[in-house]
Amino acid sequence: MNNEKRRGVSRREFIKTAIVIAAASLSSKFAIDAAISSDGGRGAGGYYEFFFLEDDKERLEYYDMLGFVIEKNGRKCVANPLLPDKCMAYTKPYEEDRFELLPPGAREDFYSKCVRCGLCYFACSYMGYYAIRLVDERGGLRKVGTPVVDDVMYRPCTLCMECTRVCPTGALEEVPREEAGMGIALIDPDLCWAWNSGDCKSCAKACPFGSEVFEFTFTEWGLHTRVRPDKCTGCGLCVSACPIGGSAIHVLPRGVYEERTRNYKNTGMSYEEYLKLIQETERKDPFKATWRTAINTDYIQNVRGFIEEKLETKKTSSRILGNTSSDDASF
């Protein structure tokens, strides 16, 4: 009898503690989620890096002589020739500027329709593309277990649409490849080789839709390339094709794309206006345009580097190092 009584009480206590623990864990989860979302991620200007000159005496002297150096927050940086009171701003390398894109065919009601079965991840990996991966517990209760395409540099989506075919609930609708709508590619005209007196087209060659998505303007200042935002599917095949280190073309989710193009590089003008300013300067003031190209080329070649050059440098340096070390050993 006593035993029975004690058992009953302890069972009740167990249920009580279980409820308390569950409530505490749930509330902490929501609190963490709220804290993460209220942080707002990157602040204004967090998308860009500037051409700072402090640790480079020679270049500082050179640009100071030309009158292109201004101070920003107590640090010296190269001014934008088109906008003399602004620093030269570049989109960060892809590793620091990657986003979680939703797989093809996802619409606004994706999170309410997705049952988190992971079938799209397994289907994508079974096909051998490994583009889709699942969100782990850092995504919070809302996103844990849902699929994302978050590494288009190394594992881009090939738009095979297998994930939309296996999805059991229609969270990923089966749509034509042209309407995948994962994101929109955005070219940084200050990093793009084609916007700086070059002739590249690598992104357009890699794009599965080619000239349907890309528009070209042929001038003596290079092959100016643009992405049509209404046609781009956001598959990310262009990102790894870009020869600039860290890629000049990035795929952004729709919301980020709109936010970024509205006030492009914190200049107060939209992306289209910025491109127009560049083209107008090229027509009317070749001197300024030349300096713009020169500064950008300096940055691309000496700070970012080209992918091929980087690979070659690594190879040659390792070979040289190997030789020297063997020489050392022989001495």
Next chain:
Amino acid sequence: MPPRVRHRKFWLRIRGIPPRGRYTIARRILQLIVIVLFSTQLLVSGSIVVGTLASSRILKTVPMLDVFAWLEHVAASRGSISTESILAVLVVFTLYSFLGRAFCGWVCPMDLLFSIFERKVNNPRLPLTKPHSPGKVEKLLPLLAMALFLVLSMVLGQPFYTTVSPIAGATKLGSMLVGVIYNIPGATLGLVMAWTTITGIALFANIAAEYLFGIKRLWCRFLCPVGAFYGFVTNKYSPLKVKVVNAEKCLGCGLCSLACPTSIELLDYIREKRDIIDYRCFHCGRCVEACPYGVLSLGLRIRGKGSGT
């Protein structure tokens, strides 16, 4: 001293997990096959089955979607459902209309985990849940859990239980572990952590309830809505059930009820010569193995009334 039961077949004498017999061995083999198929799908078995226990594709064609996941999907998306999801859920629903709650005993990887850490029946220190017929409150608890999960899905706008389900979580954990070991891109330690957390919470709750308070199968009986759906809906009419075949041989020893993982009072059924139609029964066949006189048998019977009548 109880009489020693002599089995004719030597493999029925395998020691270890409590009651061991052909049904238990068959169940363990099936459960292991399921978890191994799901775990190694990116290495070898992808052409047989792809997905998880929430939703999968058999032979890359037959879609399957868990019934409760579908219900939550309907609640979360407020009725905007695709025809394919209905097709996928009908496949599963038809299957378990024949098999009843056999999913819990024969497929679910959590049953395997719970059984590994199960307390022995003859442990004298704390009494386990005694065999009983469920009261109204006990019957209400899983229904309440189901309702709670459906309401939470509707409020949060996402399938709640399916997100944190240890059933799908265990299969995902298996495939992620294999993925981490074989360096498959996309399988990260963070994902392993996530599914370990989800599976571990269920396992820990179940073990704590069993070892500290003597409650058998807390998760399966009170919390899991997947099993509750099969128990309350398909178990009512499914042809697969534990039948009472030789009621006159029963001595009333109660071994079957003791062996039952969900504490069904089988003696009542045997006395009334009714087949076991209980929402808790998941056709594991432990009672059949435990009975030394062959009173019970696991099999198909369309009419669910009784053996003698």
